[in-house]
Amino acid sequence: MLLAAILLVPVCTSLVVLVSPFRRWAGWLTMLAMAATLALAAAAVQATLGSGAVSGAAGWLVCDGLGALIVVLVAFVAFTAAVYSNGYLRRRASHAQNDDGGSYYPLFNIFVASMLAVPLMANVALLWVALELTTLLSAFLVGFESTPEALEAAWKYAILTTLGAIIALLGVLILYWGTRIAGEQAFTWNELIAAAPAMPPTLVWPAFLLILIGFGTKVGLVPMHTWLPDAHSQAPSPICALLSGVEVSTALYVILRLFAVLSRVPGSEAGPWFIVFGVLSVGVATILMVQVRDYKRMFAFSTVEHMGIILLAVGLGSVDARFAAAYQITAHALAKSFCFFAAGLIVLALGEQRIAAVRGLGRRSPVAAVSFLAGALAITGMPPSAVFASELLILKAGLARGQYLVVGFLALFIVIGFAAIMRHATRMTFGKEVDMAEAPVGRLWSAGAAPASCLTALVITAIPLVVFGLCMPAGLAGLLNLAGTAMGR
Amino acid sequence: MPSTSLLLSIEALAAGVFLLTALGTVAARQLLTCFHLFVWQSLLLSASAALLGLALSSPHLLAVAAITLATKTMLIPWLLRKTVHDEVYRIREIDQVLNIPTSLLLALALAGVGYVFFVEMLGGMAVPAYALVNLPIGVAVLLLGAFTLTVRREAVAQLLALLVAENGVFFAGIAIVPNLPAIAELAAAVDVPVYTLVVGLLTRRIHSELGTTMVGRLTALRED
Numbered sequence: 001m002l003l004a005a006i007l008l009v010p011v012c013t014s015l016v017v018l019v020s021p022f023r024r025w026a027g028w029l030t031m032l033a034m035a036a037t038l039a040l041a042a043a044a045v046q047a048t049l050g051s052g053a054v055s056g057a058a059g060w061l062v063c064d065g066l067g068a069l070i071v072v073l074v075a076f077v078a079f080t081a082a083v084y085s086n087g088y089l090r091r092r093a094s095h096a097q098n099d100d101g102g103s104y105y106p107l108f109n110i111f112v113a114s115m116l117a118v119p120l121m122a123n124v125a126l127l128w129v130a131l132e133l134t135t136l137l138s139a140f141l142v143g144f145e146s147t148p149e150a151l152e153a154a155w156k157y158a159i160l161t162t163l164g165a166i167i168a169l170l171g172v173l174i175l176y177w178g179t180r181i182a183g184e185q186a187f188t189w190n191e192l193i194a195a196a197p198a199m200p201p202t203l204v205w206p207a208f209l210l211i212l213i214g215f216g217t218k219v220g221l222v223p224m225h226t227w228l229p230d231a232h233s234q235a236p237s238p239i240c241a242l243l244s245g246v247e248v249s250t251a252l253y254v255i256l257r258l259f260a261v262l263s264r265v266p267g268s269e270a271g272p273w274f275i276v277f278g279v280l281s282v283g284v285a286t287i288l289m290v291q292v293r294d295y296k297r298m299f300a301f302s303t304v305e306h307m308g309i310i311l312l313a314v315g316l317g318s319v320d321a322r323f324a325a326a327y328q329i330t331a332h333a334l335a336k337s338f339c340f341f342a343a344g345l346i347v348l349a350l351g352e353q354r355i356a357a358v359r360g361l362g363r364r365s366p367v368a369a370v371s372f373l374a375g376a377l378a379i380t381g382m383p384p385s386a387v388f389a390s391e392l393l394i395l396k397a398g399l400a401r402g403q404y405l406v407v408g409f410l411a412l413f414i415v416i417g418f419a420a421i422m423r424h425a426t427r428m429t430f431g432k433e434v435d436m437a438e439a440p441v442g443r444l445w446s447a448g449a450a451p452a453s454c455l456t457a458l459v460i461t462a463i464p465l466v467v468f469g470l471c472m473p474a475g476l477a478g479l480l481n482l483a484g485t486a487m488g489r
Numbered sequence: 490m491p492s493t494s495l496l497l498s499i500e501a502l503a504a505g506v507f508l509l510t511a512l513g514t515v516a517a518r519q520l521l522t523c524f525h526l527f528v529w530q531s532l533l534l535s536a537s538a539a540l541l542g543l544a545l546s547s548p549h550l551l552a553v554a555a556i557t558l559a560t561k562t563m564l565i566p567w568l569l570r571k572t573v574h575d576e577v578y579r580i581r582e583i584d585q586v587l588n589i590p591t592s593l594l595l596a597l598a599l600a601g602v603g604y605v606f607f608v609e610m611l612g613g614m615a616v617p618a619y620a621l622v623n624l625p626i627g628v629a630v631l632l633l634g635a636f637t638l639t640v641r642r643e644a645v646a647q648l649l650a651l652l653v654a655e656n657g658v659f660f661a662g663i664a665i666v667p668n669l670p671a672i673a674e675l676a677a678a679v680d681v682p683v684y685t686l687v688v689g690l691l692t693r694r695i696h697s698e699l700g701t702t703m704v705g706r707l708t709a710l711r712e713d
Contacts, residue, residue, distance in 0.1 A: 125673035129680050136680075136687045143691065151695050152707040158688055159647055163635060163654065170631060170658045177665040187670070202610050230710040288712060 002047065003056035003063055003120055006040045006071065007113055009033050010078075014109035026105035027086040033109065034079040037116070041075035044068055049478050060122055062188070065482020067119035069326060070246075070253050072479075073333040074119075076464075077245045078112040080457040081238040084341055087451025088238055091348055103140065104236075111137040111242070118250040122188045128165070128172050131254065134247055135161045135218070142235045142243075153234035156227040161218045168214025168254075174207035175261075189257055196264035204265045208258055212273060218251035220304045221277050221311070222284040229288075232300035233353070237344025238457075240296060244303040245337035249329055252307055256314055256325075256487050263317075263488070271315045278312025279409055281305065286417035294353045295346070295372075298424055299339045302379055305417055306332045312410065313394045314487055316401050322484035324393035330480070331386035332379075334465040339375035341458050345450050346372060346428075355424050360433035367450050369429045371458055376425035378465060380418040386469035496544040497619055500537050504626050507533045507660060508600075511630040514653055515596045515637050516589060520580045523649045524569070527656075531561035534656050538663045541619060547667045549674070556678040557659070565652070565685045569645070572689030577645055577702050584642040584703055596636045600629035620664040627661025630654070642705025644692040648685070655681065 013033035017026040045068045047054045053064040063071065089104060114137050117130035135158060143154030176187050182198035184191040196204075213224065220228035232244050262270040285304035292298045306328070313325035345368035352358060361369040378385035391414060398407035468476060510530040517523045535557040542550030570578075585592065607625040634654025638647050659677075662669070696702050 123670065123673065125669060126676055129673075129676040132680055132684070136684050139687055139691060143694065146694065146698055148699055148707065149709050151691070151698060152704070152710055154691060155644070155695065155704050155707070156710075158684075158691060159638070159651065162651060162684055162688075163638060166651070166655050166658055167631070167635070169655075170628070170661060173658070173662045173666050173669075176669065180666065180668075200614060202613060206607075206610060234710070291712065 001056060002040060002044055003054065003061040006037060006044060006075075006116055007061075007120065009037050009040065010109045010113035010116065014106045014113065017105045017109065023102065027082075027089065030105050030109055031079075031082045031086060034075070034082040034112070037112070038072075038075040038079045041068075041072045041116075045072050045475075045479060048482065049475065052482065055122070060126075061120045062122040063120060064486050065479060065484075066253065066256070066326070066486035069329065069479055069483040070119040070250060071116055073249065073330060074112065074115045074246045077242055077333055077337045078115075080337060080341070080461050081241050082108070083460065084241070084344065084454050084457035085236075085238040087453035088236065088344060088348065091451055092236075104144065107137060107141050108239075111141060115242075115247055115250050119253055124172055124187050124189065124192065125176065127254065128169055131215070131218070131251060132162065132165045134250065135165065138239070138243065138247070141239045142231045144236050144239070145234070147234075149230075150234040153227075153230035157231035160224075160227040164214045164217025164224065166214070167217075168211045171207040171210030171214060174203055174210070178203045178207065189261075192261050193264060196261050197266065199265055201265050201268050204262065204268060208262055208268075208270065208273075211258060212255060212277070215251050215254050216277065219248050219255065219307050219311075220281075221307060222281040222304065225281070225285070225304050228304060229292075229297045229300040232303060233294055233296035237296075237340050237347060240299075240343070241337035241340040244300060244340060245333045248303060248307055249310075249333060252310060252329075255311070259314055259487055269317075271317045274311045274315025275403075275406055278308045278310075278315055279406060279413075281308030282312065282410060282413045282417075283308075286413045286420060289417055289420040290423075292424070293355055295355050295358065295424065295428065296340070296343050296353055298355070298421060299336065299343060299375075299379070302339075302417065302421065303332075303336060305413070306336070306379075309391065309394065309410070309414075312406065313397065316394075316398055316403060316406075317488075318397055318401055319484060319488065320400065321394065321397035322487045323480050324390055324397050325487070326480040326483035327386070327390040327393060329483075330468065330476070331390040331465070334461055334468070335375070335378040335385060335387050338371075338458065338461045338465060339379050341454065341461065342368065342371035342375040345454060345458075348450060348454070355428060358428040359431035361429045363433070365450070367455070373425055373429055374462070376421050380421050381414060384466050384469040386465055389469050493544045496540050500540040500544070500619060501622050503533050503537045503540065504622050504660070507537065507656075508626050508629060511633045511653055511657065512593070512596070512600075514649065515633055516593050518582055518589065520583055520643065520645060521578050523583070523646055524566070524578070527649050527652055528562055528566055530653065530656055531557060531565075534660055534663075535562065537623070537660065541663055541667065544619075545667055549668050550663055553659075553663060553674055556674060560678050560682055561652075561656070564682050568682060568685050569648075569689055572686065573645055573692050573702075574696055577643075577692075577696070580643065583646050584705065586640045586642065586705065592636070592640050596633050599632045599636055603628045603632045617664075623664030624661045627657045627659075627664075630657030630660060633657070642703050644688075644695065644702040644704045647704065648688045648692070651688075652681075652685070 048068040055062045114133040121127035139158040178199035179195045182195035184195040217224040289301045349365035381387045539554035604625045637650035
C-alpha cells in the first residue's frame, strides 16, 4: 500500500492540476504533493531499514536498500524543485510573451512519478517501460522554453535516449531468456540473481553489454554522452536539478544492479567494464569542462564526471567501495541540484547563460554569486560538502583494493575538474564587468531580486548536503549499507 | 491445420523479407517510401508472431501479433499523419549525411557483422531453429535502424528509423521469450505509440517554431 501510494500521489496530482479550477493553484498543489511523496518515501526507507526489503501491490512493487535510496533522493529533489519552480515560473510568467506555462506542472508531476517507478518496479520488463517513460514525459520539459536551442536539445534527448532504451530492451529480453533457460519463472532482480549461476555465460555477456551501452546512453557515459550537456543546459533550472540530480541516477541504478547478477555467472565479472567506462567518462568530462562557455553546461559535464565516479566505485568490487558509491549517489544528488538552483538564480538575475557575459556577479547579484560559489565548491568536493567525504571514501577503497593506477587517474581528473569549475566560477563572481552593450541581449528574461521560494529551496538542499558531509547519521549509514549490499550480494 | 514445420518455414521466409524491408528503408530516397516500408515491416512482424504463435501454440504470441497489428500498422501511421504536417511527407529527397550507395554499403557491412556475431554466439547452444533465425535478423535490423538514424537529417525519417530498430528488437523477442507476462506486452504496446506521439508533437513544434524539420542541421549546441 505504501509503495503504491508513493506512485499514486504524483500521478493523481498530475491529473488534478490539468483541470481548470485547480490550475491556478498548480504550483502550491505540486509542492504539497511532493511534500507528501517525500514523507511516504521516508516511511518506505524506515520500513526497509527495519526488514531489509518491503513489497507492495501484490508483489508488483518492491523496495530494497538501493531502491529505497533512489526513491528518497528522487522524492527529496522533486520536493525542492517544486518549491523552486514556484518562484521561478512566476518570474518567468511575468516576462514571457507567449506564456504556455500550463503544461509545466502536469508534466512535472508525471515525470516525477515515472522516476519513482523505476526503483520500485519488481518486474525488469516493466522497469524498462518506466525508464523509457522518464524520457518521454520529460522531453517537453527540456524543450519548455521553445527557443531553437531548447528544441534542438529536446530532440537529441528524446531520439538518442530512446535509441539507447531500444538497444537495452534487447539486452533485457536476452536476460529474460537466460532466466527461463536457468529454470526460473518470474523476471525480478531476485530471480535473476538466483538464476545467474545456471545462466549460459554466452547469453549474459551480450545482454550485459547491450544494457550497459543502451542505458549508459541515458546515464551519459562517454562516448554516448553527447545529448546530455545540451538537454541539461537548456531545460528550465528546476528541471535541470531533476534531470542531473536524480534522473541519470535512476538509469545508472539499472546498470549497478547488473553487477550482482554478473558476479554470480561463472567466469564473468562486470568490474573491469565499469572501471573502463568510469575512468573514460571522468576523464573526458573534466577535460571538456575546461573549455565550456555556458555555466549550466559546465554543471552538466560535471554530471557525466560524477556518473563515471560512481560506476568506477562499484567496479572496484569491495564492500567499502559499494558503500562509498551509494554515498556518492546521495552527495551528488544533493550537490548537483543545489548547483542548478544556484545557476537558475543567475538566469533570473541576468537572463544570460554564457560564462563570458557573467562578470562581477558579486556586485550585480550577491545572493546568486554566493550560492553559485558555494555550489561550485560543493560539487568539486570541498569540505564540508558531502561530496568531499564520499570521494575520499572511494579513493580509500580503491587504494585498499590495490588499484593504484585507477586511483591515480581518478584523483588527477578530480583535480582537473576542480580547477576548471573554480576558474570559471571565480571569473564569473569577481571578474571585471564587461560592457553589456557589446554582448547580445539576454535571450530569456531578467529582472530583480531572487524569489523567496528559490532561496528556500537552496537552504533546504544545503542542510543535508553539509550535515551528511560533517557526520554520518545512523539512519543514513544503515541505508547506504543496505544499498551497497543490494549492489553486491 | 498446417504442420508445425510448414509454419516455421513460412516464418523463416517472412524473416528474410523483414530484413529486406529494413534494407529498403536505408536505400529509400523518399520519405513516403520509408513510411510505407515501415508499415509493411510491421505487418511482417505481426505475421511472424502469429506464425510462431500457431506453431508453438502460444496464446502470448497471438496476443503480440494482434497488438502489433493494431498499434504499428494502424495507430502509429495514423498518429504520424495527424501530428506531422503534410508538407513533410511530400519531401522527395531525404537529406542525408552520406550518399545512399555509400550508406547502403556501410549498413550492409554493419548488419552482416551483427548477424554473424550472434549466429556464432548461438552456435554452441542448444537453441530452437526459429530463435537461430529471428535473433540474428532482429539484431541486424536493430543495427540498420540505428545506422539510418545517424545518417538522416530529417526528423520524421529519424523517427521511422527508430521504429524500424524497435521492430528488430521485437522480432528477436518473439522468438527468444515467447512467454513474457501479459502486462509487459501491454505496457510495451502503450509505450511505442506514446513515443511516436511525443516525438511527432516535438517535430510539429520544431516545424512551427523553426520552419524546418531538418533536425540534423540544428547545430547551435556543440563543443567549440
